[in-house]
Amino acid sequence: MNKPHNSSKLSESELQGYKEYYKELKTVINTIPEEIASQSQPLITLHNRLELPSEFKLSTLSRCLTCRTSRLPNVTIANDNSSSDLKAFPSIVETNNLLDNHGLNIFGKNILMYHITRHMLLKYPRLPTIVLNEAIASYISQDSLSNIARSWGVEKEESAIVERYLRKEPIPLTLGKLRYFNNTLKKLDGIERLTKNGEFSENAALSLALRSIIGVLYTIQPNLAERFIDKHILSRKLDVSKLFMFEQPTRELAKLCEREGLQKPISKLTAESGRLSKAPVFIIGVFSGDEKLGEGFGSSLKEAKARAATDALLKWYCYEPVLQQGQKPVVDHGTVIV
Structure with a gap:
């Protein structure tokens, strides 16, 4: 196993300063005060870039960027220079369950599924169920959503806290970055956590953040969430005939x-x-x-x-009806059985 990161070797005064920095960071992340969130330039930039309403608080946007996987416990690694164990400096701070995006993601996912399904059924009322499901999946798949969120310039937090402390990084900066199990140990010590569904991947975290934003918009005003989905997701061209x-x-x-x-x-x-x-x-x-x-x-x-x-x-x-006012929607009889 490789040697621990050099930042683990701190003087006593630096170690005390690091402990205070960590404690303050943990307090901020577990409360997310609006006045501190308003000092985060990445949050302000993302808020403006997405043209979010003023009712969408910056502290709430920071919560959308916090995944529950960031609560994974720190690990212990062996120090090659000593027989004792050295606890790895964490890159993430544990967040309480009330301030992560778990619930918002579930709500946003349902809203997204409903709106995309409704849109596809109105646009292509004769699509067979299997093709309809594939079309919906192409819009809301993890890879598709993560690519959209990545195009917004969402940054991920991948620096160890001790590194942030040593370069005197302002705490509000952390609030504007995507926080999840970013596997710092993979880079430093050759350790990687593998899962079947990839819940700890960057793509998973980005898609969670996007769906959470949709969930918050719906609680402010439903038509805001619908317009957001139309602009950022349904605006992408999909040729259903290829399915x-x-x-x-x-x-x-x-x-x-x-x-x-x-x-x-x-x-x-x-x-x-x-x-x-x-x-x-x-x-x-x-x-x-x-x-x-x-x-x-x-x-x-x-x-x-x-x-x-x-x-x-x-x-x-692939027939697309042109619905006029007062005209009944087209309802198909179902897939042809050969």
Whole structure:
């Protein structure tokens, strides 16, 4: 095991100063006074960048950045220069359960799930359930949310407290950084805590912070949370047509037309090129009566026919209604069973 960090070797006066610094830091983090939070430049910057309302206090924003995993106990490591054990200087301060983002995250997660689901159902009322779930997951997955939070410039607290003390870092600065189990020991001593769901990862902590902010906004005013979700999450482009994979498109299209009372779909060759060459191209349209449902091309008639049926199915499932005032919402009959 590697040697402990050099900052562990403090003089008696420095050690006493460190203890006082740690005690003050712990008091601030476990109370988060608004007057101290208002001195944190990272908090002020993040608050302004996200255009949060004045009712959203800086102390509450600091709480959104505090994950419950930051309460993990300190560990003990061996000192290579001595037979005695040396307690590692912590990088985090234990926070009481009333001032972390655990509850806010759960609330924000439910609000986010509801709003995204409602948006997708209104925009694409005919999406099959499996595709709908994938579309929702693409918006609210841990990786997606963490990338958004990272783009805001959220900083993570990864310095040991003794290092902050030695460089005389102002305590309010800590309040504006993401606090979670950031695994300082991984960098210093080759130790890393592994979990199955990655709850101690940076991505997990960033997504917790984002959902917590949504939860707080909803308590201030529900439409603020909705506008926030629209601006930062739903503004990202998602091509739902890429989420489909049809195994029997021609058969599924026939079943769909039968269910909807449409005439049986018929494939017709509309154009072709180089039938007898090495690279032929066939263009086929699929029709229900006189109405053209879809079109596809391919190097063979079979391939072009399948693509035409796929095009017709995508146009049905990815249909976006233009709802006018007084018009009833579109409700689909469900996924076609082949």
